[in-house]
Amino acid sequence: MTTINIDHTSRWFGNVVAVNDITMNIGPGVTGLLGPNGAGKSTLINMMGGFLAPSTGSVTLDGKPIWRNEQIYKEIGIVPEREAMYDFLTGREFVVANAELHGLDERAAKKALATVEMEYAQDRKISTYSKGMRQRVKMASALVHDPSVLLLDEPFNGMDPRQRMQLMELLRTMGAQGRTVLFSSHILEEVEQLASHIEVIVAGRHAASGDFRRIRRLMTDRPHRYLIRSSDDRALAAALIADPSTAGIEVDLKEGALRIQAVDFGRFTTLLPRVAREHGIRLLTVSPSDESLESVFSYLVAA
Amino acid sequence: MYDPTVARLTYRALLGRRRALILFALPVLLIVIAGAVRGFSGADDQVAVDVLGGFALATMVPIIGVIAGTGAIGPEIDDGSVVYLLSKPVKRPTIIFTKLIVAIAVTMAFSAIPTFIAGMILNGNGQQIAVAYTIAALVASITYAAIFLLLGTITRHAVVFGLVYALVWEALFGSLVTGARTLSVQQWSLAVAQKVGDGDLITSDVALPTATVLLVVVTVVTTWFAGQKLRSLKLAGEE
Numbered sequence A: 001m002t003t004i005n006i007d008h009t010s011r012w013f014g015n016v017v018a019v020n021d022i023t024m025n026i027g028p029g030v031t032g033l034l035g036p037n038g039a040g041k042s043t044l045i046n047m048m049g050g051f052l053a054p055s056t057g058s059v060t061l062d063g064k065p066i067w068r069n070e071q072i073y074k075e076i077g078i079v080p081e082r083e084a085m086y087d088f089l090t091g092r093e094f095v096v097a098n099a100e101l102h103g104l105d106e107r108a109a110k111k112a113l114a115t116v117e118m119e120y121a122q123d124r125k126i127s128t129y130s131k132g133m134r135q136r137v138k139m140a141s142a143l144v145h146d147p148s149v150l151l152l153d154e155p156f157n158g159m160d161p162r163q164r165m166q167l168m169e170l171l172r173t174m175g176a177q178g179r180t181v182l183f184s185s186h187i188l189e190e191v192e193q194l195a196s197h198i199e200v201i202v203a204g205r206h207a208a209s210g211d212f213r214r215i216r217r218l219m220t221d222r223p224h225r226y227l228i229r230s231s232d233d234r235a236l237a238a239a240l241i242a243d244p245s246t247a248g249i250e251v252d253l254k255e256g257a258l259r260i261q262a263v264d265f266g267r268f269t270t271l272l273p274r275v276a277r278e279h280g281i282r283l284l285t286v287s288p289s290d291e292s293l294e295s296v297f298s299y300l301v302a303a
Numbered sequence B: 001m002y003d004p005t006v007a008r009l010t011y012r013a014l015l016g017r018r019r020a021l022i023l024f025a026l027p028v029l030l031i032v033i034a035g036a037v038r039g040f041s042g043a044d045d046q047v048a049v050d051v052l053g054g055f056a057l058a059t060m061v062p063i064i065g066v067i068a069g070t071g072a073i074g075p076e077i078d079d080g081s082v083v084y085l086l087s088k089p090v091k092r093p094t095i096i097f098t099k100l101i102v103a104i105a106v107t108m109a110f111s112a113i114p115t116f117i118a119g120m121i122l123n124g125n126g127q128q129i130a131v132a133y134t135i136a137a138l139v140a141s142i143t144y145a146a147i148f149l150l151l152g153t154i155t156r157h158a159v160v161f162g163l164v165y166a167l168v169w170e171a172l173f174g175s176l177v178t179g180a181r182t183l184s185v186q187q188w189s190l191a192v193a194q195k196v197g198d199g200d201l202i203t204s205d206v207a208l209p210t211a212t213v214l215l216v217v218v219t220v221v222t223t224w225f226a227g228q229k230l231r232s233l234k235l236a237g238e239e
Helices: A041-048 A070-073 A091-101 A106-114 A131-143 A160-174 A188-194 A213-222 A233-241 A264-280 A291-302 B002-015 B018-040 B044-073 B074-079 B094-125 B126-152 B158-176 B179-184 B185-195 B208-230
Strands: A002-012 A016-027 A029-034 A056-061 A076-079 A149-152 A179-185 A197-203 A206-211 A222-229 A245-250 A257-262 A283-288
Touching: A002 A041, A016 A041, A016 A056, A016 A070, A029 A041, A029 A160, A029 A188, A029 A264, A041 A179, A070 A076, A076 A131, A091 A131, A091 B002, A106 A131, A131 A149, A131 A160, A149 A160, A160 A179, A160 A188, A160 A233, A179 A188, A188 A213, A188 B179, A197 A213, A206 A213, A206 B126, A222 A233, A222 A264, A233 A257, A233 A264, A264 A283, B018 B044, B018 B094, B044 B074, B044 B094, B044 B126, B044 B158, B044 B185, B074 B126, B094 B126, B094 B208, B126 B158, B126 B185, B126 B208, B158 B179, B179 B185, B185 B208
Parallel strands: A016 A206, A029 A179, A029 A197, A076 A149, A149 A179
Antiparallel strands: A002 A016, A002 A056, A197 A206, A222 A257, A222 A283, A245 A257
16 A cells, blocks of 8 residues: 655745645545646656655655655656657667666566557667657556556647557556556546546645546536627626526627626526527627636636 | 666767767867878977877867766756656666766777877877876866766756866966966876876976875765765756
């Protein structure tokens, strides 16, 4: 049973606070670290991987400090986000070197390459690999010593759907074997498909925690904003505000549009076309004005 | 203290990059110059000292040292691939020490051997000049490699700083300002050469005991410091 404990940890760079007083425990199984770009996910993963010292607080693995403790890497495997590898080596040479650095031999490398199904290209130079192949060789290098903890920073970035599915399957297996697998992503669907547990980070803060159902509910229950243009804005506004699914309407004269805040997403989406038809109003534009991930996340922080 | 895997990766990184071309180009240039000088003016001890002291030891050795010393670690830190070394149960000072050994070996191979060949061409090792400068190049290789390896761990612009040090401080300042010479790897290694060479053609501004102490202290301190730097290396690419 291997658990990463993050205890009241903050990390700042000069005046910028990247991670702000986060406390969480990451246990066995697959955990997704979800948050928009720049939320502090990489900073947090770098602290869990021992590449960054916490400014305050502590990051430990089963009670042992991770920072400045090389021996911890016997238990941790790391798949970094950055592309750079030893491009002048072949995939096999690279994984063998990683095995040797763990005091293991070629057999461990062979097994790891088989796990990620990269034997077919193992004798090609890494510089000739596609993004997905690189990702798999990185995985092999992280798995070579059979670690109990696996940390992956944005592992699905730039992968095609098939490669994504393969990697997800592999991580699911790792989690099912009782390993502590943590990966970061800024895409909800990705995290939802894979992680049994989700930790949400926004603007350096720990915004939410739970299984994907809980996170999904938090996200769909939030108020939605729409920008609507129609043949008769005022008549439409009057008709919509009568329904409890609409919490507020603003007539934006400059834009020539309505800004509507809906509290009941499902009900509002059926209400709008019906009301328009009943009143003979033509809808010209209906666009969600806050579908960006950031607004979803900022709602979560407030929740 | 020495990790053969780290060494293998370092050798391949050093000799596989385009920068490595300079490692080959400078020694070839030195030997061509030596051949040309010998052809035009015949064997002359003073000319041999001028070429070996002025070009080989003052310019070529430090530049090779910059390429090998910074190249042994700088690019890995720059592009982040050093993470694959750091995420292993290998002591950070072991990584530094191994890389130092590789940097020294490469600097020696590409500076001392051509220096010896050039010396033989210039005056057939008359007055032990070829051997004296070869030993100076060997000694200087160790300290240069250590200094520039440290530089590679502390700045992204290690090559620029290294070249400024090598060319401005060692070659230019050193020949103009007397005080600067005391703090010059070139002068320290010349003190060793002076001891080896016959006659009084090779001279150094630093006495041999001082030079020896400085060579050892600088090598040890810079290596220790580089190990410490690596222990608390924060990987770039953060917000």
